[in-house]
Amino acid sequence: MANEKIIIVEDEELVAQDIKLILEGLGYHVPAITPSGEEALLKIEEYCPDSVLMDIMLEGEMDGIETAQKISERYDIPVVYLTAYSNQEILHRAKKTEPYGYILKPFKERDLQINIEMALYKHEARKSRLQLLQQKAVNKYLEKSLKEKETLMREIHHRVNNNLQIIISLLSLQSKYFEDEKVHDFFKDYVNQLKSMSMIHERVYQSDDLASIDFNHYLVGLASQLSSSYKKDPNIEIIINSDDIFLNVETAIPCGLIINEILSNSLKHAFSDELSHLNKGEILVELRTNQRGKYVLSISDNGVGIPEGVEFPYKGSFGFRMVNTLIKQLGGIVEFDGSEGTSYQIQFEELRYTERIKLDSRGKN
Structure with missing residues (x-):
């Protein structure tokens, strides 16, 4: 247990205190108990909990399902419902918020413990999968970008080599217009210098390692x-x-x-x-x-x-x-x-x- 923080949203004070004692006995930390959805959003902002244990019928203008929907829109925090309501309409509304658990009152401690642990585990597993997918997407993008850059670099080396070859050819042709051996030697030296560079670009172009x-x-x-x-x-x-x-x-x-x-x-x-x-x-x-x-x-x-x-x-x-x-x-x-x-x-x-x-x-x- 890593002393995860859980906020309790429950309008029945005695029930809320009982749940708090159970959670603390299991090793969790309960930084806040709140009776309304509006206050719950403020407490989430303040404490950044690892999970929220939510009743459906609450004080204030928002019920637990509406509150859970806003939590889902604003934060990445798993919500577990703890409620006495199980009719079809409530269940249909609750499912749309994709809760991590749904516990009916009166509850057993073991049910509460299992639902909380599974919610936290599934949430961490989901985050890990998302991170893995994101990393794979980033790696795929980087791999594609690297291949594009390698292609570009090969093309640059190829073009540099071609341009050097053009200069070499021009110098070789120009040297033929001179009869003086010293001038021929002068051109030959410069042509060889250019060839020494051209060979490097050619080898890079042909190499697997740019x-x-x-x-x-x-x-x-x-x-x-x-x-x-x-x-x-x-x-x-x-x-x-x-x-x-x-x-x-x-x-x-x-x-x-x-x-x-x-x-x-x-x-x-x-x-x-x-x-x-x-x-x-x-x-x-x-x-x-x-x-x-x-x-x-x-x-x-x-x-x-x-x-x-x-x-x-x-x-x-x-x-x-x-x-x-x-x-x-x-x-x-x-x-x-x-x-x-x-x-x-x-x-x-x-x-x-x-x-x-x-x-x-x-x-x-």
Whole structure:
């Protein structure tokens, strides 16, 4: 028993006091006894009872059935009739109010106890069913809304990918009008940067999970695409070692651009024009998760290193500065060594879009 509150609406004071003693003996709390329907509505407003025990013939202008009807319209409280009237007309009127019980006077304590307990139980069960139905309706709506948003997101990624492909095609066509090899290389670099982004949108579009992409598979695809673009010497080997890491788009795009730029530089500049089978070139790309939960991206080659006077990130090419900017965008740190070949080790965490908005807004204040 949870000490539920029950208001008694009964115009016979002695009967009402007797009922109160019985209910309190059963563990219920009776905060009010009232002889009229009008006063009963006021007491319900004041005490918010768990149930109302209602006589049909009452003082005042409203009888118990009219009062029960108003209770039903205003509140979600179970009403149990306790009355001496059982004629057909009264029963017909009472049924329309959908009472939770109907006890005839003179009553037995056991009948009163059973009716009250059943009324409270049925009311809680009804509320639980309604809540379950409401939750199912909400879940169905949310599921439908989620599917609609997933469809929209896929369409957005598809359109972004199509637009990137149009730009790539335009740049490729434009480059054919120039005979200078340096201009061709310039266009090729930018086309490869766009392709590195396009591959991410394509993988998201094809993925079951719109929130992230399998970055290990992306690395393999990116290495293959760059090898083909720069006509990789067969004596140069690109080795990919990566944990099973999934990155969201917010993180994957700058990370992909960083890898694209460093790999491109190694393929273009790290090795001599003629490599023998005894002098193989090697480019190693690793992406791991360290003990602190951060990502560690390592890219190295065993090539010639960087020329004298060139330093990462500011005393060198635009590519160095772009890589450094992208690392900062990831909130990462980098260790660079260009003495024997080149080696980058970059630590970063996955970006969260909402967090970045907060950081940007603080920075503008």
